[in-house]
Amino acid sequence: MATPLKPTVDPEETLGRLDLRLGRIIRAELEAGAPKRAYRLTIDFGKYGVKTSVGRFTQQSPEALVGQQVVGVLNFAPRQVGEVTSEVLILGVQVPGADSGEASPLIPQLEAKLGSKVF
Structure with missing residues (x-):
């Protein structure tokens, strides 16, 4: 059963406050310290630098993730995941039939410039 939609919001007060940028995964490895x-x-966001993220994208191999362009939220507060500081949230969607939280990253249909604003 689908969950109900959330109330309507003003884009400038919500989406407009997020710094969504395009990056490229340059390294992916199992994070042993994650719960x-x-x-x-490790994601390259062009002029915004190289950032670290810890995410549950384990339905794909690390080799399949490296080179993919992904969408990240750059202005969320960093959070500690085990011994690693996750600096950016990579957006994804739930993988059907997988454990809760297992995701597939959102990727653009066409290549774009690293650091590009997502809107």
């Missing part, structure tokens, strides 16, 4: 199976991703 659930997860990868430590």
